[in-house]
Amino acid sequence: xxxxxxxxxxxxxxxxxxxxxxxxxxxxxxxxxxxxxxxxxxxxxxxxxxxxxxxxxxxxxxxxxxxxxxxxxxxxxxxxxxxxxxxxxxxxxxxxxxxxxxxxxxxxxxxxxxxxxxxxxxxxxxxxxxxxxxxxxxxxxxxxxxxxxxxxxxxxxxxxxxxxxxxxxxxxxxxxxxxxxxxxxxxxxxxxxxxxxxxxxxxxxxxxxxxxxxxxxxxxxxxxxxxxxxxxxxxxxxxxxxxxxxxxxxxxxxxxxxxxxxxxxxxxxxxxxxxxxxxxxxxxxxxxxxxxxxxxxxxxxxxxxxxxxxxxxxxxxxxxxxxxxxxxxxxxxxxxxxxxxxxxxxxxxxxxxxxxxxxxxxxxxxxxxxxxxxxxxxxxxxx
Numbered sequence: 001x002x003x004x005x006x007x008x009x010x011x012x013x014x015x016x017x018x019x020x021x022x023x024x025x026x027x028x029x030x031x032x033x034x035x036x037x038x039x040x041x042x043x044x045x046x047x048x049x050x051x052x053x054x055x056x057x058x059x060x061x062x063x064x065x066x067x068x069x070x071x072x073x074x075x076x077x078x079x080x081x082x083x084x085x086x087x088x089x090x091x092x093x094x095x096x097x098x099x100x101x102x103x104x105x106x107x108x109x110x111x112x113x114x115x116x117x118x119x120x121x122x123x124x125x126x127x128x129x130x131x132x133x134x135x136x137x138x139x140x141x142x143x144x145x146x147x148x149x150x151x152x153x154x155x156x157x158x159x160x161x162x163x164x165x166x167x168x169x170x171x172x173x174x175x176x177x178x179x180x181x182x183x184x185x186x187x188x189x190x191x192x193x194x195x196x197x198x199x200x201x202x203x204x205x206x207x208x209x210x211x212x213x214x215x216x217x218x219x220x221x222x223x224x225x226x227x228x229x230x231x232x233x234x235x236x237x238x239x240x241x242x243x244x245x246x247x248x249x250x251x252x253x254x255x256x257x258x259x260x261x262x263x264x265x266x267x268x269x270x271x272x273x274x275x276x277x278x279x280x281x282x283x284x285x286x287x288x289x290x291x292x293x294x295x296x297x298x299x300x301x302x303x304x305x306x307x308x309x310x311x312x313x314x315x316x317x318x319x320x321x322x323x324x325x326x327x328x329x330x331x332x333x334x335x336x337x338x339x340x341x342x343x344x345x346x347x348x349x350x351x352x353x354x355x356x357x358x359x360x361x362x363x364x365x366x367x368x369x370x371x372x373x374x375x376x377x378x379x380x381x382x383x
Contacts, residue, residue, distance in 0.1 A: 004245040006238065011263035014238065014254040016245055021253040022170060022199045024090060024123035024146045029259065031267020032087040033121075034080055037065040038105060042095035043129050047152040051174065051215065053208045054094075067268065068362055074111045081116060084271040088121035088145075097126040097135060106142045113143035121145050125172060131158040140165040148172040148201065153184060160195055170199035175240070175254070177205065177220075177232040182240060189244055189252070199251035202240075205233035206257055228257050273356035279317045280329045288353050288366055292333030294326040296347035301326060304345055312338075327352075334375045342371070 003018040011029045015021045027033040040058040052059065064071050066080035081089070089112050096105040109122055122144055128151030139147065139162075146168040149159050162169045171192055173185065189200055207215055207222045207230045215230065223229040237254045245252060269287025281289045294304065305321045308314040308328070320327040332338060333349055342349045349371035357363040 004242075006241055006245075009259075011259045012256045013259045014241065014256075016241070016252055019249075019251045022123075022146065022201060022251060023121060023168060024088070024148070025201060025253055025255065027088040027121055028090065028264050029267070031084070031264060031269075031271050033268075034077075034084060034086045034089045035065075035067055036077065036089055036091045036108060037063075038091055038093045038096045038101055038108070039064055040094045041101060042093055042098050042127065045127050045129055045152060048127060048150060050218075051176070051205070051211045053206050053210055055210055059210065068357070069359070074108070077108070077111070078115055081112070083275045084268055085275065086116075086120075088123075091122065091124035093125075095127050095129070096124050097128075097131060097139075099130060102135065102138075106138060109139070109142040109144055118143070123148060123168075125150065127151055128155050128158045131155075131161060133161045136161040136165050136167075140167055146170070153188075156188065156191055159192070159197060163196060168199070169197045170201065170251075171197070172201040172203065174203045174205045175233045175237040177230065177236040182236060185240065186244055189248060189250065193248035193250040197250060199253065202237050202252065202254045203260075204237065204254070204256045205230035226257070228261065269356050276356055276358060278320070280320055280327050282330055283356075284353065287356060289356050290330055290351065290353050291327050292330050292371060293350045293352045293368075294328070294333075294342060294347050295324075295350070296345070298323065300345055300347060304341075304347060307341070333371055339371055339375070 003016070005017045006014055007017045008014050009029065013021070013025070013029065024033070037058065040054055040061045040063065058065070066077045067084070069076070069080055071077055071080070091105060091108065094101065105124070112120060112122060123146030124144060125148045128149045144167055147162050149171045150173050151158060159169065159171070171188060173188070175185070192200055205220070206228050207220065208228055221231040223231045234256065241252050241254060266287050270283065273283045273287050273289055277283060277289065281291045284290055294301065301324070305319070305326055308319060308326070309316060314328065314332060318329050318332070330351060333351070339349065351369045351371055351374040352365060353367040355362070355364045355366060
């Protein structure tokens with residue numbers, strides 16, 4: 001077997017076939033991890049603050065999120081864990097190990113382990129600044145399973161403190177397509193391999209609104225045909241893996257932007273949708289909820305609701321009426337006879353696609369298509 005053969009996962013990530021990928025990544029790619037964004041507070045270190053992708057809404061703010069949901073209590077975290085039937089949790093920020101955040105991080109780890117059990121997998125990300133033996137011991141005792149570092153070069157040595165504590169130890173860094181950076185990255189991989197770390201996770205370099213001006217000033221360009229990939233990051237990562245893999249034993253995993261922004265989110269949406277789905281909703285392949293919605297004059301809507309229930313015998317549990325519109329399963333609404341009835345009553349029918357949330361501030365309509373157009377051009381069988 002070729003121990004350095006690079007294979008592509010179904011989620012568009014790349015790894016060495018014989019070595020596999022970090023356990024935390026396995027959970028993330030399956031959508032079974034809740035992302036706990038502790039807050040946007042960190043030391044703003046020079047080596048990474050210039051490309052930080054955190055939005056202005058979160059950066060340097062004491063706001064906590066579980067996936068997309070802003071939370072203010074551990075009970076709200078537990079609710080989100082349950083909604084996606086999470087098997088694990090990743091903790092990020094900001095820096096969860098920055099001194100003002102450290103005790104809070106420990107409490108969240110202990111809480112999740114107490115509620116979900118010892119097998120519930122928790123990993124976290126840190127810049128490693130001010131990391132020490134004491135913090136490593138405290139994290140291990142709290143139940144942390146995996147720790148990922150992105151320290152400045154002068155702090156690489158702190159990674160050693162996490163070794164032999166019962167935690168999986170590695171690094172997670174972007175692949176910035178610059179000669180000096182890649183040379184330092186090679187050194188980091190050799191160093192990790194030398195001290196006995198388990199893995200390095202390489203991320204495609206991200207071009208986004210919060211860092212766009214900084215990246216533009218440094219000469220980085222958006223890859224043609226993409227909305228967030230920095231030009232040459234992907235190719236540089238593959239070249240680096242091919243070059244260095246035969247010289248080390250460490251796991252090397254390259255995570256593309258499409259893996260993070262589509263596959264992980266899609267899998268998490270699918271899990272959430274199955275949990276919160278209402279009787280009139282269907283789930284599409286992207287984890288979005290789909291239903292038919294009938295709109296029009298309030299009086300006519302009420303009359304039409306009665307017609308559906310009493311004459312067409314639509315089961316009440318498959319129909320939602322709020323005084324303004326009617327929601328019902330797509331399979332009912334695309335029937336030709338019902339479409340004619342909608343027209344006859346001067347009402348409008350739509351196929352609505354929404355993100356799988358019940359909270360209005362997080363729920364988004366991703367598509368709203370007239371039923372006739374949907375029925376003629378798209379077809380229900382596509383879902």
